[in-house]
Amino acid sequence: MSHLLPRSRGLAALATIGATAALALTACGTESDAPSGDEPASQAECQGPDGDYLIGMSQANNAEPYRVQMNDDIEAAAKEVDQFDVKIADAAQDSATQVSQVQNFITQKVDLLIISPNEAAPLTSVVADAYNQGIPVIVLDRKVEGDAYTQWIGADNEEIGKRAGEFVAKELLPDGGNVVEIRGLSGSTPAKEREDGFAKGIAGNPDIKIIDKGDGDWLLEDGQAEAQAMFKAHDDIDVVYSHNDPMGQGAAAAAEDAGVKDQIDILGIDGLPIPAGGLKSVETGELTATFVYPTGGKEAVDTAKQILIDCEDVPKTVTLETEQVTKENAAQIYEQNSTE
Numbered sequence: 001m002s003h004l005l006p007r008s009r010g011l012a013a014l015a016t017i018g019a020t021a022a023l024a025l026t027a028c029g030t031e032s033d034a035p036s037g038d039e040p041a042s043q044a045e046c047q048g049p050d051g052d053y054l055i056g057m058s059q060a061n062n063a064e065p066y067r068v069q070m071n072d073d074i075e076a077a078a079k080e081v082d083q084f085d086v087k088i089a090d091a092a093q094d095s096a097t098q099v100s101q102v103q104n105f106i107t108q109k110v111d112l113l114i115i116s117p118n119e120a121a122p123l124t125s126v127v128a129d130a131y132n133q134g135i136p137v138i139v140l141d142r143k144v145e146g147d148a149y150t151q152w153i154g155a156d157n158e159e160i161g162k163r164a165g166e167f168v169a170k171e172l173l174p175d176g177g178n179v180v181e182i183r184g185l186s187g188s189t190p191a192k193e194r195e196d197g198f199a200k201g202i203a204g205n206p207d208i209k210i211i212d213k214g215d216g217d218w219l220l221e222d223g224q225a226e227a228q229a230m231f232k233a234h235d236d237i238d239v240v241y242s243h244n245d246p247m248g249q250g251a252a253a254a255a256e257d258a259g260v261k262d263q264i265d266i267l268g269i270d271g272l273p274i275p276a277g278g279l280k281s282v283e284t285g286e287l288t289a290t291f292v293y294p295t296g297g298k299e300a301v302d303t304a305k306q307i308l309i310d311c312e313d314v315p316k317t318v319t320l321e322t323e324q325v326t327k328e329n330a331a332q333i334y335e336q337n338s339t340e
Contacts, residue, residue, distance in 0.1 A: 046311035053112065053308050055086045056105035060118040060142065060188075061093040064218050065246060065277065066270050066295065070116065070140065073297025076339075081305055093185070093217070095122035102126045106133060111308060114300050116140040119187035124148075136307050140296045143189040147316070151303055153296040155320040157193035158200075160291045163324060164267050165201015167289060168239055169208055172265050176207025177238035180230045182216040182223050182251060184243040191215075194243045194269065211237070216247040223247025227254035237264055245270040245278030245290055252286045269293055271325050273337035283330040292323040292333065 057074055059067050071088055078084040089105070091098030095118045103126060105113055113130050117123035120143055128148035131137045137149040168179060181198065184191035195213075202208045212230050216223030223242060230237065231254055240255070242248035248268030255261040271278045271292035278290040299318055306312040325333055 046308070048311050049083065049309050051083060051111075051308065053083050053085070053304075054108065054110045055084055055112045055114060055304055056102075056108070056110040057086055057088040058098055058102050058105065058113065058115040058117075059088055059090050060098065060116050061218070062090040063093065064244075065272060065274070066218075066244065066293075067116065069272050069274065069277075070295035070297045073295045074114065074301055077298045077301035078304075081301065081309070083309060084301070084304065091118050093118055095119045095187075098123060099126045102130060106130050106135065110135060112136045112138070112304050114138045114140060114304070117142045117144055117188075119185070120144050120189050121187065136304075138300045138303055140300055141190065141293075150307070151314050151316060151318060153299050153303070153318040153320065155293050155322045157190045157293075158197035160269055160293065160322050161194035161197025161199075162201040163197075163322075164194075164241060164269070164289075164291060165198040166204075167201075167324065168241065168265075168267070169202045169205035172239055172288070173205070173208055176205065176209075178209050178211045178234070178236050179239045179241055180212040180214075180227075180234065180237050181210055182214055182226050182240065182242045182247045184216065184218045184247075186215055188218075191243055198241055216242070216250070218244055218247065220246040220250040222250070224250030224254050227251035228257070231255065231258040231260060240264060240266045242266065242268045244268060245272065245281060245287065248278070248287050248290070249281055252281070265289075271323070271333070273334050273339070279325060279330050279334040279337075282325050282327055283334065285327065288326070290325045292325060292337075294320040294322075296320055 059071060061067055075086060078086045089101035091101060098118050113135050124145040127137055127144045131148045139149045139152045141154045183195055211234055214226035216226050240251045242251055245268035248266045251266050255264055265288035268278050268287050268290040271290045273279055281287040282290050303314050306314050
């Protein structure tokens with residue numbers, strides 16, 4: 001098992017470690033093998049509760065309510081740990097900006113990096129750079145390519161998509177019908193996985209047709225614009241499958257404008273327990289259903305504590321639980337999960 005020094009002591013330690021850098025080392029706090037031929041460059045003794053630790057949080061886009069909630073969850077959990085100081089950088093849905101922000105965290109020699117990548121491929125190299133320099137890296141929700149990170153935390157997006165598809169195939173359109181799909185940002189892993197899973201979920205009902213798809217980039221306004229175009233192009237839409245709740249809420253507004261809201265069902269994903277979130281949208285009937293996708297913020301801080309303070313190994317993957325939400329259980333789940 002290997003450990004990292006806290007930031008306040010890390011520079012001196014790294015100089016010492018440089019003399020022995022040729023040793024084959026494994027990443028701090030992970031049970032997994034480092035990627036072949038790409039070993040982390042340094043390790044040091046874990047200082048545990050005596051250290052002070054700077055955690056860099058690289059967020060894909062603060063314009064998405066889900067990511068704001070993720071930041072809030074991280075900050076709330078970190079406040080419970082006296083040794084943690086968290087700095088959050090917003091990439092504003094720009095992968096080049098996010099690469100630069102992560103490079104800045106590396107230069108600052110943060111003790112641990114948390115990142116929710118805007119896109120997988122453009123962020124893979126810089127995440128590997130951090131990891132290979134001995135910085136533990138927790139990847140939240142969206143993934144990078146390869147396995148040069150310490151831990152990934154998130155729910156099973158393909159399984160959620162599959163459950164959404166099965167809900168449509170069995171509950172909403174058992175006799176068949178037409179579906180349109182509003183996808184998340186192209187290049188982000190949840191968009192691909194939620195699309196693939198949904199296709200599997202409806203596969204058992206050959207009378208269901210996906211008649212149109214568009215990219216809403218995870219944003220309400222873009223989702224609304226896509227839905228508006230779809231409602232103009234098609235007068236026989238039965239279900240809108242949206243990859244997240246905000247785009248579904250945008251689709252609901254578009255359906256209202258088109259005068260078809262009472263004729264269609266809209267599905268989302270996220271289920272945030274906030275007044276503007278998907279749980280309330282299901283409760284009010286704006287959305288027919290959603291699927292809870294936990295932010296993983298609290299779990300990321302728990303992992304950081306395990307690595308930096310408790311000096312423990314952590315698993316490579318943490319899969320979070322999801323839950324289907326309909327009008328029957330929306331209020332109950334909101335009450336259970338709301339922090340207000």
